[in-house]
Amino acid sequence: MVTPAECLVLYEKIYTACKEPQCDAETGVELYNAVLKSPPGDVIEIGSAFGGSTVWLVGAAQEVGKGVISIDPYPEGDYVYASVTPIWKKFFKNNFLDYYDNIIQHNCDMTECVDLLPDTISVGFIDGCHDNKHADREFVALTDRLCHDGRLILDDTHLESLSLVAAKICEPQFDCIKTVGKTHAKFGRFKKELGDSIV
Numbered sequence: 001m002v003t004p005a006e007c008l009v010l011y012e013k014i015y016t017a018c019k020e021p022q023c024d025a026e027t028g029v030e031l032y033n034a035v036l037k038s039p040p041g042d043v044i045e046i047g048s049a050f051g052g053s054t055v056w057l058v059g060a061a062q063e064v065g066k067g068v069i070s071i072d073p074y075p076e077g078d079y080v081y082a083s084v085t086p087i088w089k090k091f092f093k094n095n096f097l098d099y100y101d102n103i104i105q106h107n108c109d110m111t112e113c114v115d116l117l118p119d120t121i122s123v124g125f126i127d128g129c130h131d132n133k134h135a136d137r138e139f140v141a142l143t144d145r146l147c148h149d150g151r152l153i154l155d156d157t158h159l160e161s162l163s164l165v166a167a168k169i170c171e172p173q174f175d176c177i178k179t180v181g182k183t184h185a186k187f188g189r190f191k192k193e194l195g196d197s198i199v
């Protein structure tokens, strides 16, 4: 049994080790509940970093027998966090890929692994490159695969680029959107006509 309290302990360890921005614990609990309460199907995370959100997704997924597919190319070159992405990648391998048996990771942009993604997913968490172009196409790719009554979660919608995606694309399609945590994640159940309310 991986409880939210156990996830919180791991999350705090990660935070102490990495000291970098990541999803806050309130958002983490929402992610945990989204995995627990949605129908069967894999969980997709875009933007693994060092696992601040993964810890909640993979813990809950283990509870209900789901798999997690996490995507992060860990960009180098002129990427803003380029100096630390190799450290994040190693940390993620040691603490998640080598530790849990219900998670795999693709080290590329979503467009390069989209054919490897399952046709049906239960939860999608979008927290990768925060520009409009990326969020837009990631939202479309995951929406196409989202199961009946699945959850799609777009992080950092307080940023101008993502608020555009949220307003233009997400809001018309979601019947239940709320903002939680410091990172202003938006949570929704997909399409009103597809099922009952979550909450």
Ligand SMILES: C[S@@+](CC[C@H](N)C(=O)[O-])C[C@H]1O[C@@H](n2cnc3c(N)ncnc32)[C@H](O)[C@@H]1O
Pocket (backbone or CB within 6 Å): 021, 022, 023, 046, 047, 048, 049, 050, 051, 052, 053, 054, 071, 072, 073, 074, 075, 085, 088, 108, 109, 110, 127, 128, 129, 134
């Ligand atoms: C805000 S961090 C993710 C934080 C993580 N979800 C957490 O809560 O701990 C953004 C991550 O997106 C990754 N990233 C950058 N470009 C990406 C892309 N095209 N696809 C997926 N991830 C990308 C970065 O390497 C970085 O690790």
